[in-house]
Amino acid sequence: MELYQLRYFSYAAKCENISEASRRLMVAQSSVSKAITGLEAELQTDLFVRNGKHIRLSPNGRLFAAKVAPILSAVDALPKVFAGETESAIQLRVLSASALIPDILARFRQMEPQTRFHLLQSSNSDETDLTIFSSPDEVADRETVLLTREEIMLAIPASSPLSLHKEATLELLGREPIVMPTEDQLLREQIERLCIASGFKLEVDFECDSPFLVRMLVQRGLGITFWPVQTWRTYSSDSLTFLPFRRPQLYRNVYMRANPDRTPHPALERFMRYLTRYFAAIPEP
Numbered sequence: 001m002e003l004y005q006l007r008y009f010s011y012a013a014k015c016e017n018i019s020e021a022s023r024r025l026m027v028a029q030s031s032v033s034k035a036i037t038g039l040e041a042e043l044q045t046d047l048f049v050r051n052g053k054h055i056r057l058s059p060n061g062r063l064f065a066a067k068v069a070p071i072l073s074a075v076d077a078l079p080k081v082f083a084g085e086t087e088s089a090i091q092l093r094v095l096s097a098s099a100l101i102p103d104i105l106a107r108f109r110q111m112e113p114q115t116r117f118h119l120l121q122s123s124n125s126d127e128t129d130l131t132i133f134s135s136p137d138e139v140a141d142r143e144t145v146l147l148t149r150e151e152i153m154l155a156i157p158a159s160s161p162l163s164l165h166k167e168a169t170l171e172l173l174g175r176e177p178i179v180m181p182t183e184d185q186l187l188r189e190q191i192e193r194l195c196i197a198s199g200f201k202l203e204v205d206f207e208c209d210s211p212f213l214v215r216m217l218v219q220r221g222l223g224i225t226f227w228p229v230q231t232w233r234t235y236s237s238d239s240l241t242f243l244p245f246r247r248p249q250l251y252r253n254v255y256m257r258a259n260p261d262r263t264p265h266p267a268l269e270r271f272m273r274y275l276t277r278y279f280a281a282i283p284e285p
Contacts, residue, residue: 001042003075006068008035009047013065016056039064089116090268091127096134096186097147097231097254099211100278108274115267128259129268132275134228134252136190144257145272147279148230152187152250153242155218155227160241162224168243170200177205177223181214190252191226211235228252230282254279 011021012032022029040047047061057065094101098121105117120128132147154168162172180188195202206217214225215235227242231254256275258264
């Protein structure tokens with residue numbers, strides 16, 4: 001009893017016609033007939049009741065078909081079992097460090113071109129495998145891994161008189177228009193908390209939805225902004241000057257957090273290990 005015989009039998013049972021079964025299988029009619037005849041000889045029973053060109057399952061044929069169906073189903077599923085790891089898409093939610101994501105994914109795909117990604121920037125984490133986010137606070141739980149602790153500097157136009165300063169202070173913020181990204185709400189919340197704690201109200205003059213637009217506005221002299229030096233490094237420019245805060249120093253932590261309600265698949269685990277290596281390799285500014 002061969003696998004092809006079971007498949008030919010299954011098609012013949014569904015089509016109730018040898019010619020139609022052979023057409024769908026793209027084999028000769030004689031091959032289908034010979035396979036069925038061979039099965040009947042081996043089982044010593046008629047599997048079909050024949051009526052000219054039309055056939056229908058006999059009682060024993062229906063019993064045999066019920067036994068064959070799960071066998072063929074299991075065989076057909078085998079490629080999916082072994083391809084399951086490569087076909088798994090990573091649901092990646094990006095709340096911070098979005099400027100680095102194109103480079104991260106391009107490098108990872110060079111190593112694993114079969115891995116697919118679904119990128120999200122919504123706040124709903126139910127359908128997410130992994131979230132990248134930032135916080136000024138220490139986050140300690142089993143699912144959360146620190147990727148980097150980065151300094152936040154004040155970015156100003158290189159042509160601005162402020163560039164003569166060696167460091168930034170909160171007092172400088174009251175003298176210039178402020179540009180802030182709407183995309184990175186966590187960064188904005190951190191800065192606003194800091195200002196409130198220092199008795200300073202942050203007045204934002206320009207809001208935009210990407211670090212690139214933030215840079216362009218600052219370059220054109222329309223304001224100053226807070227600049228995460230590692231995750232925004234791809235947007236740095238010679239036309240910008242960066243002043244470090246000293247009193248107080250400003251930092252934020254960038255984390256990745258796996259969804260505790262989902263079992264990580266192998267591709268996700270490899271991507272998480274890669275993220276750790278990627279951030280560890282970012283040079284200090």
